[in-house]
Amino acid sequence: xxxxxxxxxxxxxxxxxxxxxxxxxxxxxxxxxxxxxxxxxxxxxxxxxxxxxxxxxxxxxxxxxxxxxxxxxxxxxxxxxxxxxxxxxxxxxxxxxxxxxxxxxxxxxxxxxxxxxxxxxxxxxxxxxxxxxxxxxxxxxxxxxxxxxxxxxxxxxxxxxxxxxxxxxxxxxxxxxxxxxxxxxxxxxxxxxxxxxxxxxxxxxxxxxxxxxxxxxxxxxxxxxxxxxxxxxxxxxxxxxxxxxxxxxxxxxxxxxxxxxxxxxxxxxxxxxxxxxxxxxxxxxxxxxxxxxxxxxxxxxxxxxxxxxxxxxxxxxxxxxxxxxxxxxxxxxxxxxxxxxxxxxxxxxxxxxxxxxxxxxxxxxxxxxxxxxxxxxxxxxxxxxxxxxxxxxxxxxxxxxxxxxxxxxxxxxxxxxxxxxxxxxxxxxxxxxxxxxxxxxxxxxxxxxxxxxxxxxxxxxxxxxxxxxxxxxxxxxxxxxxxxxxxxxxxxxxx
Amino acid sequence: xxxxxxxxxxxxxxxxxxxxxxxxxxxxxxxxxxxxxxxxxxxxxxxxxxxxxxxxxxxxxxxxxxxxxxxxxxxxxxxxxxxxxxxxxxxxxxxxxxxxxxxxxxxxxxxxxxxxxxxxxxxxxxxxxxxxxxxxxxxxxxxxxxxxxxxxxxxxxxxxxxxxxxxxxxxxxxxxxxxxxxxxxxxxxxxxxxxxxxxxxxxxxxxxxxxxxxxxxxxxxxxxxxxxxxxxxxxxxxxxxxxxxxxxxxxxx
Numbered sequence: 001x002x003x004x005x006x007x008x009x010x011x012x013x014x015x016x017x018x019x020x021x022x023x024x025x026x027x028x029x030x031x032x033x034x035x036x037x038x039x040x041x042x043x044x045x046x047x048x049x050x051x052x053x054x055x056x057x058x059x060x061x062x063x064x065x066x067x068x069x070x071x072x073x074x075x076x077x078x079x080x081x082x083x084x085x086x087x088x089x090x091x092x093x094x095x096x097x098x099x100x101x102x103x104x105x106x107x108x109x110x111x112x113x114x115x116x117x118x119x120x121x122x123x124x125x126x127x128x129x130x131x132x133x134x135x136x137x138x139x140x141x142x143x144x145x146x147x148x149x150x151x152x153x154x155x156x157x158x159x160x161x162x163x164x165x166x167x168x169x170x171x172x173x174x175x176x177x178x179x180x181x182x183x184x185x186x187x188x189x190x191x192x193x194x195x196x197x198x199x200x201x202x203x204x205x206x207x208x209x210x211x212x213x214x215x216x217x218x219x220x221x222x223x224x225x226x227x228x229x230x231x232x233x234x235x236x237x238x239x240x241x242x243x244x245x246x247x248x249x250x251x252x253x254x255x256x257x258x259x260x261x262x263x264x265x266x267x268x269x270x271x272x273x274x275x276x277x278x279x280x281x282x283x284x285x286x287x288x289x290x291x292x293x294x295x296x297x298x299x300x301x302x303x304x305x306x307x308x309x310x311x312x313x314x315x316x317x318x319x320x321x322x323x324x325x326x327x328x329x330x331x332x333x334x335x336x337x338x339x340x341x342x343x344x345x346x347x348x349x350x351x352x353x354x355x356x357x358x359x360x361x362x363x364x365x366x367x368x369x370x371x372x373x374x375x376x377x378x379x380x381x382x383x384x385x386x387x388x389x390x391x392x393x394x395x396x397x398x399x400x401x402x403x404x405x406x407x408x409x410x411x412x413x414x415x416x417x418x419x420x421x422x423x424x425x426x427x428x429x430x431x432x433x434x435x436x437x438x439x440x441x442x443x444x445x446x447x448x449x450x451x452x453x454x455x456x457x458x459x460x461x462x463x464x465x466x467x468x469x470x471x472x473x474x475x476x477x478x479x480x481x482x483x484x485x486x487x488x489x490x491x492x493x494x495x
Numbered sequence: 496x497x498x499x500x501x502x503x504x505x506x507x508x509x510x511x512x513x514x515x516x517x518x519x520x521x522x523x524x525x526x527x528x529x530x531x532x533x534x535x536x537x538x539x540x541x542x543x544x545x546x547x548x549x550x551x552x553x554x555x556x557x558x559x560x561x562x563x564x565x566x567x568x569x570x571x572x573x574x575x576x577x578x579x580x581x582x583x584x585x586x587x588x589x590x591x592x593x594x595x596x597x598x599x600x601x602x603x604x605x606x607x608x609x610x611x612x613x614x615x616x617x618x619x620x621x622x623x624x625x626x627x628x629x630x631x632x633x634x635x636x637x638x639x640x641x642x643x644x645x646x647x648x649x650x651x652x653x654x655x656x657x658x659x660x661x662x663x664x665x666x667x668x669x670x671x672x673x674x675x676x677x678x679x680x681x682x683x684x685x686x687x688x689x690x691x692x693x694x695x696x697x698x699x700x701x702x703x704x705x706x707x708x709x710x711x712x713x714x715x716x717x718x719x720x721x722x723x724x725x726x727x728x729x730x731x732x733x734x735x736x737x738x739x740x741x742x743x744x745x746x747x748x
Contacts (some may be wrong), residue, residue, distance in 0.1 A: 018614070020682060038579065074738055084642070110606035113675075114674075114675070114711070143676065143679045144625075146658035146659075147640075147656075147658070148626040148628075148636050148638060148639045148640045148656050149633075149636060150628045150631065150633055151627075151628055151676055151679065171675050171676045171678070172629075172630075172673065172676045172710055173628075173630050173631070173670070173673060173675075173676070174673055174674075175630045175632075175670075175671060175673050175674055175706045175707075175709050175711050175712065176706075176709040176710060177706075178708070179710070179711055180705075180706065180708070183708070189544060189546050189567055190546040190705070193546040193547075193548075193563060193565055193705050194546075194705050197632045197634070197704070197705050197729075198632070199632060199633060200631070200632030200633040200634025200635070200636075200637065201634070201637060203634075208546065233524060244637075257499070257502070257503070257529055257639055260506065260645045261502060261510075261644075261646045263504050263643070263645055264506060264509040264645050264646065267509070267641070267646050271520070274520060274522060274523060275520055277522070277524055278522040278523055278578070279522045279523075279524065279564070279730070280638075281637070281730075283563075283564075283565065283632055283634075283729065284524070284564075284565045284566050284567075292566070292570070312505075313502075313505060316501060316505065317502055318501050320498050320499050320502050321496075359670055386664045404743070449742070479641070489633065490632065490633070491630070491633055492633045
C-alpha cells in the first residue's frame with residue numbers, strides 16, 4: 001500500500017486514502033520526513049468506527065502532497081512520532097487533547113488549548129517547567145499583556161537577566177471555530193464570515209483557504225478575473241501586515257521615525273483594501289465562487305498609484321531603518337533560529353525563510369492566481385531578528401511587483417460563479433501562503449455532500465515553538481523584539 | 496542624513512486634523528439605513544441571508560450590536576438596506592443599537608450616547624483604559640491600536656491605553672468572552688478602582704458576533720458588569736471608537 005499522491009486543492013474520495021497500522025504509519029512518516037518531506041497536517045477525525053488519524057506530508061520540490069491514515073478502534077495509546085520527527089510535537093499534543101489517545105514517549109505532553117481530559121482542570125492546574133538554583137528566578141507574563149494584543153501566557157525561567165527557557169501556554173482565545181464550521185455547514189454565507197474571523201489579521205488568507213477548499217469539493221472553477229482580485233487582496237494584506245510589523249519592530253527598539261513612517265504607510269495600504277471592498281482588512285470581499293466586489297478601471301488606476309508611491313517610500317524608509325546603528329545593534333545577532341532547527345521543527349512562512357528554509361506555498365503548491373504567477377522564493381541565512389525584519393522588507397517589494405504585474409491587461413470576466421454541489425465522501429487539502437506562512441485547511445464531506453469536518457492549521461501552530469527557541473540565552477529585555485519579529489497569532493493557534 | 500530628511504519630508508503630516516468631523520470614503524460600510532418599501536419581496540429572505548442574525552421584522556430593524564457590517568443584506572435587499580459611509584455608531588444603551596427602518600444617521604446620534612456629568616468631571620481631560628481581548632480575532636485589537644497611531648492620535652485628547660488595570664479608569668473588552676479568558680477578564684475588572692467604566696468593542700464583545708453559538712464561551716460573566724458604552728463594528732473603525740469615547744466623556748460639550 002502506498003500513500004495517496006495529490007496536489008494542493010485536489011479533491012479525492014475518502015475511500016482512496018490508504019489505512020495503515022499505526023506502527024506502519026509512524027515508521028513511514030518518520031522515514032519520509034527524514035528524507036526531506038514536510039509535515040503539513042496530522043489530525044484525528046471521530047467516526048462511527050473509531051478515530052481516524054490522517055497524516056499529510058508535502059514534497060515541496062515536486063509540488064506534491066501525500067496522504068495516509070490509521071484507525072484507532074478503542075486503542076488508548078501509540079508510540080509517539082515526536083522523538084524522531086520533532087515537527088509532529090504540537091500536532092500530537094492536539095491529537096491527545098481532542099481524543100485522549102496518548103502518544104507514549106512524547107517529551108512534553110501538555111495541554112494545547114482546552115486542557116487534557118482528566119489531567120488539566122481548575123483543581124489540577126497546568127504544570128509549568130520550573131528550575132531552581134542560585135540567581136534563578138521565574139517571570140510570568142499574561143494572559144493579559146501590557147499592550148493591546150491578544151492573550152497568552154509566557155513563563156520565563158531566567159538566570160539573572162538571561163532567559164534559560166521560555167514556556168508558552170496558549171488556549172485563552174479558544175472559541176471552538178472548527179466545531180462552528182461543522183455545526184453551521186448548511187449556512188454558506190456564515191461560513192465565509194467565520195473563515196474571515198479565524199485570524200482577523202489574515203482575513204483574505206484564511207477565507208481564501210477555506211473557500212478554495214470548498215470550491216474544489218464542488219468542482220467549481222473561478223474566473224481568472226476573480227482569482228486575480230483575490231491575489232491582489234492577499235498581497236495587499238501581506239504588505240499591510242509586514243509594514244505594521246516593521247513599524248512595531250521600530251517601536252520596540254525605540255526608533256520612533258520607523259514606528260511612525262511604516263505605520264502611516266500601512267494605513268495607506270489598508271485604506272486601499274477598503275476602497276476595494278469597504279473594509280480595511282478585506283472583510284466581505286471573498287465569497288464562494290469568486291469575489292463580492294469588482295475592481296473597476298478607476299480603482300485599478302488608484303491601486304497602481306498607491307503601489308507606485310509605496311515602492312519609493314518603502315525603499316527609502318527601509319534604507320534609513322536598516323542603516324541606523326542603534327537599530328542594527330538590537331536586531332543583529334538577536335533571537336537566532338538556525339536553519340537545521342527551523343527545518344526540524346517544521347517552521348513555515350517568512351520566519352522559516354529568514355532562517356534559510358525555502359518554503360513558500362505560492363511557489364511550492366500554487367493556488368488561485370499563483371497558478372499563473374511565478375513567485376521566486378526569497379530566503380536569508382542568519383535567522384535572527386534582523387533577518388525576520390529584512391525579509392519583510394524584501395517581501396513587501398516582491399508583493400508590490402506581483403500586484404503591478406496584474407494591473408496591466410486585467411482580464412474581463414465574471415466576478416462570481418455559481419457553486420455546484422459538494423462531492424460526497426470527499427477529502428481536500430487547501431494550502432495558502434498567508435503573510436505568516438502556510439495556512440492549511442482540510443475539509444471532509446459526508447455521504448450527502450455535507451461538510452462534516454474542517455481542520456485548520458494556522459502557520460502559528462508551526463512557529464510558536466520557534467519563538468521559545470529563539471529567545472533561549474537572550475536577555476529578557478530582548479523578548480519583545482524577538483516576539484514581534486515573529487508576530488504570531490493567538491486566535492489562529494487557539495481556534 | 497539626507498535620506499532621513501527626505502523620508503521626513505515625504506512622510507509629511509499624517510494626522511487627521513479634526514477627528515469629530517472626519518469623513519470616510521464612500522465604500523466604507525458604516526451606519527445602515529433601511530427603506531422598507533424599496534424591497535417588495537418577503538423580508539424573511541433578507542433576514543435569512545444575515546450571517547449574524549442581526550435583522551428582525553416589523554418594523555425591519557438591524558441590531559448594530561450583532562451586525563458584522565458585511566453588506567450581504569444590502570445585496571440581498573437590492574439596496575433597501577444601505578450601508579452609508581457614516582462612522583458614528585456607538586451608544587451607551589444596548590437597545591439603542593437596534594436601528595428600525597426609517598431611522599436616519601442624525602436622528603440615531605441625537606441621543607445615542609448619554610454623557611453623565613460626573614464622568615465628564617472625572618475623565619473629560621484624561622481617560623486611561625486597559626484593553627482586554629477575550630477571544631477577539633485581533634481585528635478589533637488592531638483597530639484599537641490604530642487609534643493611537645500618527646493618523647488618529649487619540650492621545651491628543653488625553654485618552655490612552657495603559658499596561659496595568661491599576662493605572663486604568665476603565666476596561667475595553669473585545670472578543671466573545673471565551674471560557675479560558677473569563678477568569679482573567681474578571682481579575683482585570685476587579686483590579687480597577689471605582690468608578691470604573693466598561694466599554695464593549697465589536698460585535699463579538701457586544702453579542703458574541705459570529706461566535707455567538709459556540710459552546711466555548713462564558714458570556715455570563717458580563718452580567719456582573721454594567722456596560723457603559725457599546726462600540727459596534729467588525730471591527731469598529733478607529734473613528735467610531737474615538738468619537739464614541741469623546742461623546743461619552745462629554746469632551747465635545
